[in-house]
Amino acid sequence: MTDGDVYITAEMRSVIGVPFRETVSYPVAASDIRRWAIAVYYPEVPPRLYWDAAYAAATAYGGIVAPEDFNPFAWATAEPELAPRAEGFDWDYTETRLGVKGPGLKTNLNAGSQTRYGPRIRPGDVIRSTSRVHSYTEKQGRMGTMLLTVVRSTWVNQHGETVKETDQTSIRY
């Protein structure tokens, strides 16, 4: 812990940059993409690029692609495989995975992301994600001292291409 830090410990700083989660998706299904597009375009009909194979084949993409924000890891992953789910949420998940003590805070919010995109995700793709803590910082907010954690995740497809690298910031308080 450095001067003034309330939640960030030396133990937490020691695991910055260490991978804490590696995940492999199941092969992306066209129905995964179709349902995702329906949800994010609701109440509009999503573009045919996301659900009409014949239409998509005639575009510059040559076939259906996923919206850039598509998440191939929702619900279940090939690695790790399905496991029983806890009812609550462990907001110290990152630190727990890294074998260090987390701050034990009760609220976790998504504060934003910075993302760079590569090739689009397509049906049949298998995506591997590797995540590590990029930084810990603290700031004062209306709910008191808040812990900001930036997690960098890199997604690589079965061809070795980086389809996405994102720095996602969470706020815990």
Added chain:
Amino acid sequence: MTTFTVGDALPPFTRDSGFAYWNRYAAVNDEFIPIHMEDDAGRAAGYPTAFGMGNLTWAYLHVALHQWFGEDARVAAVGAQFRSAVTRGKRVVISGQVTGVRPAPGDDACDEVDLALRAEDQDGTLLAPGTATVVVRR
């Protein structure tokens, strides 16, 4: 084919909000978190109601980019900070302004267009400032 110039303002993209939107998103992203499903949980977190997922506002930024630049546009980068919650009944209004245009490296037919993005509610309260870079054919 369209060319873009620094200062160009793009037409607002809007979405209403509420459980009909959030539940659909939860269903595809497995994001069943109480603050997005129960007003009591939203209030416990310091907000007047349940509120929408930041990931959904994030998705709307991408929908807006393709509405403005077409489905062939390549979204190279997007960034956003979630400053205020999209509580129930808010309307999300996303606007964009061109901040830079340059030839795309390695592709004489395309430009890289930089954008300042702003998601706000119907009263002008800032929800999420952002940036994006999109590769578009001239």
